[in-house]
Each structure stands twice: as structure tokens, then as C-alpha cells.
Amino acid sequence: MSDRLRGGAAVWALARPELAGLLWHPFLVGGAVVSGFLAWSRLWGRAAVLPLESVWLAGAVLPVAGAGFLLAAWVGGRARRNRVRETVDALPHPRWVEPAAQLALVVVPLCWAGIVEVGGLVYAWTGAAVGSPRWSELIGGLLVVVTLWFGGVALGRAVASGVVPVLTLLVLTYLHLISSPDAQISDSDLKGISLSKLALWIPPSIFDTPEQVVLRPSGFHVGFLVSVATAAGFLAVRRDLPAGWLGRAEKTVGASLGVLVLVLGNLLVRQPETPRVDWSALIAAQPCRDIDGVEYCVFDMYQGWVDDWRDTLTAVGAVAPIDVTRVVQRPEHTTVGGDIKVTGPGVVLTGTAWDRPGGLPVNRFELAVSVGLTAVGMTVTGDGLECVAEDQGRSILPLWAAAVAVERGDTVLAGIVDRSGAGPFLDLDSGNTALGVRAAEVAIVLAERPTDQITARFEKHPTEIRDPATSVEAMAEWFGIDVAPAPMIDNPFGQPTCP
Amino acid sequence: MSIVLVDRVDRSYGSNLVLDGVSFELDVGVTALLGPNGAGKTTLLRCVATVLRADSGKIVVNGFDVGRPGELVSARGSLGYMPQELGFYPGFTVRRFLDHVAVLKGIGGVGVRRRAVEAAIGAVGLGDRADERIRKLSGGMRRRLGLAVAVVGSPPVLILDEPTVGLDPEQRMRFRELIGMASVDGSAVLLSTHQTEDVAALCERVLVIDGGRLVFDGSPGGLTEVARGRVWLSDYRPDGGLVSWKTGSGRWRSIGDPPESARLLEPTLEDGYLALVGRPPDGEAGP
Numbered sequence: 021m022s023d024r025l026r027g028g029a030a031v032w033a034l035a036r037p038e039l040a041g042l043l044w045h046p047f048l049v050g051g052a053v054v055s056g057f058l059a060w061s062r063l064w065g066r067a068a069v070l071p072l073e074s075v076w077l078a079g080a081v082l083p084v085a086g087a088g089f090l091l092a093a094w095v096g097g098r099a100r101r102n103r104v105r106e107t108v109d110a111l112p113h114p115r116w117v118e119p120a121a122q123l124a125l126v127v128v129p130l131c132w133a134g135i136v137e138v139g140g141l142v143y144a145w146t147g148a149a150v151g152s153p154r155w156s157e158l159i160g161g162l163l164v165v166v167t168l169w170f171g172g173v174a175l176g177r178a179v180a181s182g183v184v185p186v187l188t189l190l191v192l193t194y195l196h197l198i199s200s201p202d203a204q205i206s207d208s209d210l211k212g213i214s215l216s217k218l219a220l221w222i223p224p225s226i227f228d229t230p231e232q233v234v235l236r237p238s239g240f241h242v243g244f245l246v247s248v249a250t251a252a253g254f255l256a257v258r259r260d261l262p263a264g265w266l267g268r269a270e271k272t273v274g275a276s277l278g279v280l281v282l283v284l285g286n287l288l289v290r291q292p293e294t295p296r297v298d299w300s301a302l303i304a305a306q307p308c309r310d311i312d313g314v315e316y317c318v319f320d321m322y323q324g325w326v327d328d329w330r331d332t333l334t335a336v337g338a339v340a341p342i343d344v345t346r347v348v349q350r351p352e353h354t355t356v357g358g359d360i361k362v363t364g365p366g367v368v369l370t371g372t373a374w375d376r377p378g379g380l381p382v383n384r385f386e387l388a389v390s391v392g393l394t395a396v397g398m399t400v401t402g403d404g405l406e407c408v409a410e411d412q413g414r415s416i417l418p419l420w421a422a423a424v425a426v427e428r429g430d431t432v433l434a435g436i437v438d439r440s441g442a443g444p445f446l447d448l449d450s451g452n453t454a455l456g457v458r459a460a461e462v463a464i465v466l467a468e469r470p471t472d473q474i475t476a477r478f479e480k481h482p483t484e485i486r487d488p489a490t491s492v493e494a495m496a497e498w499f500g501i502d503v504a505p506a507p508m509i510d511n512p513f514g515q516p517t518c519p
Numbered sequence: 520m521s522i523v524l525v526d527r528v529d530r531s532y533g534s535n536l537v538l539d540g541v542s543f544e545l546d547v548g549v550t551a552l553l554g555p556n557g558a559g560k561t562t563l564l565r566c567v568a569t570v571l572r573a574d575s576g577k578i579v580v581n582g583f584d585v586g587r588p589g590e591l592v593s594a595r596g597s598l599g600y601m602p603q604e605l606g607f608y609p610g611f612t613v614r615r616f617l618d619h620v621a622v623l624k625g626i627g628g629v630g631v632r633r634r635a636v637e638a639a640i641g642a643v644g645l646g647d648r649a650d651e652r653i654r655k656l657s658g659g660m661r662r663r664l665g666l667a668v669a670v671v672g673s674p675p676v677l678i679l680d681e682p683t684v685g686l687d688p689e690q691r692m693r694f695r696e697l698i699g700m701a702s703v704d705g706s707a708v709l710l711s712t713h714q715t716e717d718v719a720a721l722c723e724r725v726l727v728i729d730g731g732r733l734v735f736d737g738s739p740g741g742l743t744e745v746a747r748g749r750v751w752l753s754d755y756r757p758d759g760g761l762v763s764w765k766t767g768s769g770r771w772r773s774i775g776d777p778p779e780s781a782r783l784l785e786p787t788l789e790d791g792y793l794a795l796v797g798r799p800p801d802g803e804a805g806p
Contacts, residue, residue: 033622033632037615103606107668109570110602110678111623112595118623 030113034121042091042128051087052132055080059140065379067325068144069372074154077140078161081133082196086189088129089168093185095122096176096256115260119177123253126169133165147376148328151321156242163245164220168192170252177256196220220245251277306349315346322349325374329387333368335425336388339471340395340417340478344368366394385422385432386449392418392425397486398453398518407518410444410456412488413495417478419446419455419463430467433460453518458503462496474499488518521546522707523567523676528576530562537562538573539731545676545707549698551718551739552711554728555796560711561603561680563728567709568600568678581675596625599669599706603680605661609654613645613664616653617671624672639671643697659690666697677701679710683717695721715789729796739788746786746794749774753781761797 042048058080063073099105099118108118137158175185254273308317309326314333316326329347336342345366368390375381396414409415423429437460440447446455466474477498484490496503521544530538537559554560565571567578569585581597583590607616617636626632640649643663648656656664662682669677679698683691691714698721702708712718718725718739725742727735735742751773757763760775772784774794786794 029627030622030625034619037618041610098608099606102608103604104608105606106570106602106604107600107606107620108623110568110595110598110600111620112592112598112625113623114592 030117031120031124034118035124038095038121038125039128042095042125043131045091045128047087047091048084048129048132051084051129052136054083055133055136056139058083059136063140063144065376065382067148067150067374067376069321070141070144070149070151070153071157071321072151073140073144073149074157077137077144078157078164080140081136081161081165084129084133084136085165085168086193088126088165089172089189089192090185091129092122092125092169092172093176094182095125096173097180097182098176100177100180116257119173119257119260122173122177123170123256126166129165129169130162133162137161147379148324148374150324150374156239160242160245163242163249167220167245167249167252170249170256174252174256177259192220220248247277303350308346314344317346317348319349319372322372322374328374328384329370332384332387332426333391336391336395336421339425339475340392340421342391343394344391368394380432380435381426381428382432385426385429388422388426388429389418389448389455392421393453395421408445408454409459409488409518410454411458411491411493412456412518413459413490413492414485414488415453415455415459416462416466416492416495417485419460420466420474423463423467424471430464433464433467437461437464456492458492462492462499462501462503465501466499469499522581523709524577524579525563525567526577526579528563528566528573528578530559530566530571530573537731538566540576541728541731541733542576543726543733543736545709547702547705547707548724549702549708549710549722550724550726551722552709552726552728553713553715553718553792554711558728558796559731560728564600564678564680564709564711565602568598568602569595570600570602597675599672599674599677601665601669601677601679601682603684603711605665607653607661607664610652612650612652613640613656613667614649616664617667620668621671624674626672635672638673639667642670642700643667644693659686662686662690662694663697666694670697670701673704673706675706677706677708677710679708681711681713683712683714691717715787715792719788727792727795735795742791742795743786743788744791746774746790748783749776749794750784750786750790751775751777751781752784753778755779757781762793 059077062076062080096119099108109115141153141158172185175188179185250273254277302319306317306319308315310316311326311330312334314330316329318326333342333344333347337344343366347368347370349372350369351372368387370387370390371383373383375383393415396417398409398414398418419433423433426432436446436448437457440457440460442457444456444458446457446460448455448460478485481498484495493503493505523545525544526542528538528541529536541559541563552560552563562571566573567580569578569580569591573586578585580594583594583597585591585594608619611619614636617639618632621632621636626635640646643666645660645663645667648660653661653664662685666679666682669679677698682698683694686694695717698708698710710717710722722739725735725737725739726733727742735745751757751760752766753771753773755778756765756771757773757775757778760773760778762775763771763773766772771778773781774790774797777783
């Protein structure tokens with residue numbers, strides 16, 4: 021039997037007894053818990069947009085990768101630290117067997133990372149998810165784990181100090197932080213070299229939408245990661261390769277890897293730092309379709325949510341005289357000037373987030389309020405606050421309608437009121453209009469009463485219900501509810517009162 | 520044909536020549552390597568154990584020339600080495616560490632390897648501690664484990680660097696038994712030691728190295744004979760001589776020229792060793 025074959029069997033024989041012990045090592049378990057928390061905090065209660073969640077899931081495994089880096093350095097430096105080299109060097113195995121076995125142990129952090137990614141993906145997939153997973157992102161997350169494990173083994177075998185791996189990890193973490201498109205710590209460009217593209221994992225901008233994510237250079241990045249991981253693995257075993265093979269390896273593997281990394285680096289650098297979506301073109305191409313007399317204009321990926329939106333319209337329409345002709349999807353946090361604005365009566369905007377079935381229907385509630393606003397003559401003119409309606413009694417109706425039309429809507433509204441504190445404005449994303457806490461408090465009381473009774477009362481006052489001059493206090497009196505008088509405060513938003 | 524051949528081996532650390540043309544052959548049996556501190560014992564053992572390359576000369580183990588890359592692995596496969604400074608993975612159990620070593624020794628097949636490990640554990644008497652983590656073992660037990668590392672797989676050559684250092688008398692006796700068993704099993708054992716009692720009890724052959732050169736190669740009896748006619752007992756501390764020390768009876772034992780009114784004594788192995796490598800105190804003439 022040749023040395024190579026014997027060595028290959030020895031790699032497994034050495035690695036196998038370590039697997040269980042390392043799997044439950046506190047470092048990795050701790051990293052996995054943090055990773056799991058990151059994944060959970062992103063996915064919990066949301067309907068997943070799979071391309072975007074893929075990016076976040078890949079990022080969520082970074083704590084596992086970091087913990088793996090420290091553990092790999094500990095494993096790699098074990099022989100040196102415990103003075104076992106003298107014994108091991110006298111043994112007949114090919115010397116690369118032991119570091120190769122240490123590299124093979126990467127299956128342990130990969131197992132945890134896989135659990136986080138697959139678990140997160142399964143959870144996301146089973147909850148009204150739209151779009152398709154970005155496999156290159158998910159693979160990229162696993163490759164970061166591999167890269168850091170290999171790097172840790174190489175570092176542990178090269179450096180005796182236990183402090184160096186910790187410092188190295190801190191530096192890596194810092195570099196990743198400053199490579200984020202949103203980081204204001206420093207400029208991530210250095211003489212035209214796009215540092216963020218050379219980071220192991222490219223942090224997305226918090227403003228990134230799935231459309232922007234699609235433009236991330238993931239295909240190149242996977243190649244970059246494979247190169248770096250291979251180089252790290254090579255470094256870990258380089259000194260222990262047979263003398264004859266080492267010469268060839270340095271000339272071939274090293275050189276080709278170097279070239280590959282440089283070429284990929286150049287390719288990455290040639291790309292724009294942060295690719296941006298041409299929203300004007302995307303919006304112009306946004307497909308629209310008519311359902312029950314309402315035109316829904318939605319990006320392709322989100323077609324799966326249209327039925328939910330229609331159900332919400334129907335439910336609100338059953339309790340309030342809504343006037344909706346179009347439901348238009350616009351990405352949040354994107355400012356593209358006038359191109360994104362939608363004007364005209366009967367238009368309702370919806371975003372790129374939706375609620376997971378069974379979760380708290382926050383997004384559904386917000387849509388319901390936007391729909392309800394049309395029943396009292398308030399129109400949507402685009403994203404961004406345009407007017408305030410803190411003491412307008414008409415704002416009670418959309419809040420009440422959303423509370424009764426949406427399952428657990430009253431719970432959502434109560435939560436929003438709690439979150440808003442003393443107010444006076446409600447912490448609610450309801451399009452262009454800032455509503456008041458006092459109106460919401462009245463709506464909560466009304467939601468506990470029979471719907472028919474409330475509807476009948478509103479129908480008795482068809483004019484006043486739409487009149488901006490009708491105060492919250494006045495409308496509350498219709499129902500025998502006492503509310504505190506409107507506080508005399510400055511309008512913090514500087515916006516006019518809604519007409 | 521000898522199991523180990525060491526032929527004119529030189530080794531330097533920088534300008535310091537540590538081994539100077541050392542040559543000897545080993546066959547089945549226990550051979551002691553004696554010498555003062557810094558004489559080159561550990562360097563010689565490390566060269567034979569293949570963890571250190573000789574600058575020149577030839578070392579052949581079980582027919583394999585360790586200087587040839589193609590034969591090095593085979594030579595190592597014939598060796599069991601217990602270094603002076605033992606190193607273990609403290610988180611491993613005894614059994615797991617020996618299995619780890621057995622894998623690296625190329626002992627193939629799970630069953631074969633398991634039997635080899637159990638045999639080594641049994642040989643050093645660690646059966647009741649086999650599943651204990653190494654960090655919990657006492658110093659004596661760790662030395663036993665070090666011997667188990669060397670003997671696992673029953674290699675034909677054992678290189679043991681001061682295996683009994685730091686052991687209490689009972690443990691030393693146990694070690695003598697273990698090492699003696701290895702030679703009975705057909706191994707060539709080369710052990711370095713400062714304990715002449717161990718040599719007298721175990722070894723049929725003694726090598727003495729001093730200043731990097733082999734200064735004696737013979738039987739323990741032969742080494743004892745080096746001091747014959749040069750060991751004295753006197754009432755007063757002798758002025759000359761190589762070494763002298765006060766005995767429990769209050770009289771002075773010395774090696775070298777006869778002190779005044781001294782009585783000639785029967786030499787021991789230690790006397791022979793001291794007569795060979797002993798040096799007079801500073802400022803005094805040699806023998």
C-alpha cells in the first residue's frame with residue numbers, strides 16, 4: 021500500500037475520534053447559538069424574501085466561522101503547545117497526515133453552519149416565502165467557515181501564541197465592519213481597490229433589496245473564497261508535504277492560486293463598488309394585473325403575496341367604504357426622486373416585507389390602515405411623510421377598520437400604541453400620513469364593540485367622517501368615549517396638517 | 520546483521536561539535552548509553568530516532584538507511600522512541616492517545632490497531648487508567664504512557680531517553696521489568712540514563728559517551744574493570760584523585776591515585792563510569 025493511500029486512511033482514523041468532542045466544544049456551540057439567534061432575529065415572524073434571506077443566512081454563520089477559527093488555531097497548535105512534535109516526528113506516517121486530519125475536522129463547524137443555514141432556509145421556505153434562494157450566497161457562507169477553519173489551522177501550526185488568533189479574529193472582524201457599504205468608519209476603497217470585494221463575506225447594505233442583492237458579485241466571490249480556502253489549507257500542510265512534492269506544489273499550486281486570486285481580485289475591482297438597481301426601468305417594467313376591479317402592480321418575485329393583499333382589501337372594504345383602484349409595490353428605503361412617486365386617489369402603496377402566516381400581522385395591519393385611509397378621503401402620494409393628522413378624527417376609522425379587519429389587528433394596534441408611548445404621533449408606517457396616538461386609543465376601544473354598531477354610526481355622519489376639521493375629541497364623543505384634549509405641541513415633523 | 524548501525528556520525532549545533540565520529544552497532548538486548556550532562560547522549564538518540572539529521576555518517580535501522588528519503592519511513596516504522604521530555608495531548612484519554620500514535624505508526628486495520636494499543640496499555644500496567652484523561656495522570660504514569668507510546672506496535676528498536684528519571688524506586692523497578700520484557704521479545708533497546716543501578720540490573724552492554732565521542736563500548740563488567748585498582752577508602756580526604764566523597768561511615772572513598780594509608784576496594788559499575796569520565800577538581804592534576 022502506498023504512503024498516500026495509507027495516509028488517506030490515517031487522516032480519517034485521526035479525525036474520526038475528534039468529531040464528537042469538537043462538535044460539542046463550547047466555542048462552536050456558543051458560535052452556533054449566536055448564529056442561530058442572528059438567523060432567528062432576521063426570519064422570525066416575516067415572510068421570507070429568499071434571495072435576501074440567503075444573504076443574511078450566510079452572514080449569520082459568521083459567528084460559527086469565527087469560533088471555528090479560534091478552535092482550529094487551538095487544534096493546529098496542539099502538537100507544538102504540548103511538545104508532542106518530538107514524539108510525532110519519529111513516527112512513520114507521512115507528515116501531512118496530522119495537519120490534513122486537522123483540516124478534515126472542518127466538517128464540524130460546517131455541520132453547525134449547515135444546521136443554521138438549512139434550518140433557517142426550511143423555516144423561511146415554509147412561511148409564505150417568495151423568490152428563490154441565492155445558492156451562491158449560502159455556499160459562500162459555508163466557504164467562509166472553511167476558509168477560517170483552514171486559516172486557523174495554518175495559524176495555529178505556525179504561531180505558538182494563543183493571543184495571536186484572537187487578535188487576528190478581531191482584525192478580521194474590524195475589516196468586515198469597515199467593508200460594509202453602510203459603515204461610516206472609513207472609506208472602504210483604497211487607491212481604487214474595492215476592499216469590500218476582497219472581504220470573505222460581503223456585508224449587504226441594510227438598504228439592499230433583493231433586486232440589489234442579485235447584482236452582488238457572488239459567483240466571483242465564491243471563486244475568490246475557494247482560492248483563499250485552498251491557499252489557507254495549503255499553508256497549513258505546506259511544511260509537512262514530502263520534500264519532492266513540495267517543490268512541485270510551490271511551483272504549480274501556489275503560482276496558480278496566486279494568479280487566480282489576482283485575476284479574480286482584478287475582476288472584482290473592475291465592478292462597481294455597490295451595484296445599484298435602475299429603479300426607473302424596473303418600475304416602468306413592473307407588471308400589473310386587475311383583480312376584482314383593483315389593479316395590482318407588483319415586482320415579479322412578489323406575485324405570491326398578491327392574494328394576501330387582496331384579502332386585506334376585501335376585509336377592510338367589508339367594514340369601511342374604501343376607495344382603492346391600484347395597489348402599487350415600492351421598495352422601502354429607496355429614494356429615486358420622482359420616479360418612485362405614485363399619485364392620485366385610490367392608490368395604496370405596499371412594500372417588500374410581509375408577515376409570516378401565524379406571526380403577528382404587522383405588515384398586513386399597515387396595509388389595512390393605508391387602505392382604510394382611502395375611506396376618509398386621505399390619499400397616498402408616495403413614500404415619505406407628507407402631512408400630519410394627529411388631531412383629525414377621521415383617522416380613527418382606518419385604525420379601527422384595520423384593527424377589526426385584520427386578525428389580531430387589535431393586538432397589533434395596542435402594541436403600536438405601547439411603542440409610541442406618550443405620542444402624540446403613532447409609531448406606524450402608514451404611507452404619507454402621521455396619525456395620532458389619541459385616535460388609536462379611541463380605535464382600540466371601538467374595536468371591542470360590535471362592528472355593525474360602529475359602522476352604522478360612521479354611516480350616519482358621511483360628511484363629518486371625511487372632514488379634516490372634525491377633531492378626535494369630537495368623533496370620540498359620538499361613541500361616548502372620553503379622550504384627553506389635544507396637547508399643545510409643536511409639529512416635530514414640520515409637515516402641514518393633512519387636507 | 521545488526522539491528523542498528525551507527526557509523527561515524529557527526530552532528531554540530533553551529534560551531535559546537537556535539538557528536539564526533541560516533542560508531543557502534545546494536546543487536547537484540549538492552550544497551551545503556553551513559554555520559555555526563557552535555558556529552559551528546561540526547562543528540563545521539565535523536566539522530567537514531569530520526570527526529571534529528573546527522574551532519575555526516577550513516578545510521579541504519581533494521582536495514583533501512585535513515586539518510587535516504589525512500590527508506591526513512593520504513594526506518595521509522597521499525598522504531599519506538601521515548602523522548603526525554605514527554606509530550607501528550609492532555610485532553611485525550613490514554614487509550615485514545617495511543618490509538619492516535621498507532622495510526623501515525625501506520626498500524627492499519629481497526630482490529631489490529633486496537634489489539635496493539637491494548638497490548639501496549641497492558642505492558643505498561645495502565646489498564647485501569649486507560650480511559651482517564653492524560654492531564655489526570657501522575658508523573659510516573661505519564662512516563663509509563665511514554666513507554667507505551669514507544670512500544671505500541673512492538674517495534675524491533677526502542678530508543679529510550681532517560682526513561683526512569685524522576686521515578687521513585689518502586690516505579691523504577693517496574694520500568695526495569697518492562698524494558699527487560701521488551702528485550703526478551705526480541706527488540707534492540709538503547710536507553711540513556713544516569714542511573715548506574717539500572718544499567719547493572721538491565722543491560723548487557725554499555726556505551727559511554729563523553730565530549731561527543733564514544734569512550735567505552737563493552738559490558739557492565741568491563742566498565743567496572745576500568746576502575747579496578749583505583750578505588751580507595753581512607754580516613755582523610757585525599758588531596759589528589761579524580762573524585763572523592765565521604766561515605767556513611769565517615770571515611771572517604773576516592774578514585775584515582777592511592778591516598779596515604781588507604782585501603783584498596785572492589786570497584787562498582789559507578790566507579791568504573793567515574794574513572795572513565797571523572798575529572799579532577801579545578802586546579803588539581805589529573806590521574
